[in-house]
Amino acid sequence: MxxxxxxxxxxxxxxxxxxxxxxxxxxxxxxxxxxxxxxxxxxxxxxxxxxxxxxxxxxxxxxxxxxxxxxxxxxxxxxxxxxxxxxxQGWEAELRICIDEILPFDAIWPHVRAFYEASIDTRLHLSREVLGGTWDALITRRADLVVGAAGDPPNVPNLAFRSIGSMRHVFVTSPDHPLAQLPEPLTMETVARYRGAVIRDTSRELLPRTVGAAATQDCISLPTLASKLAAHIEGLAVGTLPECLATEPIARGELVARQLIGMRDVTHFYLAWREDETGQAMRWWLDRLDLPDLVDRFIGYRYA
CATH class of the missing domain: 1.10.10.10 (Winged helix-like DNA-binding domain superfamily/Winged helix DNA-binding domain)
Structure with missing residues (x-):
């Protein structure tokens, strides 16, 4: 040279x-x-x-x-x-952070800003995963830290996790949908006769999960929570939505909430990482995000 x-x-x-x-x-x-x-x-x-x-x-x-x-x-x-x-000195060259689709992505920006203002050279990689895809991303090392991993943690070595709160869900339909006219409470058997809408699980190695749909129900698979909301408002499908996301469309008359027997209406979320690979940058993020009410804080950021 x-x-x-x-x-x-x-x-x-x-x-x-x-x-x-x-x-x-x-x-x-x-x-x-x-x-x-x-x-x-x-x-x-x-x-x-x-x-x-x-x-x-x-x-x-x-x-x-x-x-x-x-x-x-x-x-x-x-x-x-x-x-x-x-x-x-123990600072990672890069840190990959995955945020579950159900949490508002904008809520991470104040933390990113603080990270950069601290003059930390670690390069950040932010990504989105859906349902079991957050756990899968951690296990397959597509992510070092996941925010909002839903459901029961998988049983794998060196997996660390903390509860960061829960979220309530409601079953919704458009006002013109046949299910909106039937007496409550609805049963899963009745709901299964109509098309459902689910967000596509992004797992690659773990078994994909489906939430809010009956086993025999015909479903349309969608990529984001926003597209799922739109499908419900359009009357193309029925299903569950986070209560915080459904409240305004219900108030505007775009959706109606229906009682459904057998529906799990609360989902628990976790902050998760591999405890055998925790450097200084990871500890910085854990200090900020390891909060029992982080889900509520993220949701509150959406409506601030």
């Missing part, structure tokens, strides 16, 4: 100070050593980096390109050195 960080630092210093002599003083070197570095690079690249026709050498266009692009390389090298030191 013809370029080196040594010569890039020399060119940067020459550009900042204006002369070889001042650059050499800044770098604690003799001017002749800088001249040698520059002339060798010009020879290797077969391109002049300085115009020496005047009393004072000036960068050529090619020299200017080398200086500006070289600064980016120098900055990248400095950042890499800092990251290596932080890894040595």
């Amino acid at each position: 013809k370029l080196s960080f040594e010569v890039l630092e020399a060119l940067d210093a020459i550009d900042r100070t204006g002369t070889f002599a001042e650059a050499a003083e800044t770098l604690h070197r003799v001017p002749s050593s800088l001249s040698y570095l520059v002339q060798k690079l010009e020879s290797d690249l077969e391109t002049p980096l300085f115009d020496r026709s005047g009393r004072r050498a000036k960068f050529t266009h090619a020299g200017r390109v080398v200086v500006e692009e070289g600064r980016r390389l120098l900055q990248g090298a400095e950042e890499l050195e800092r990251k290596v030191q932080r890894v040595k």
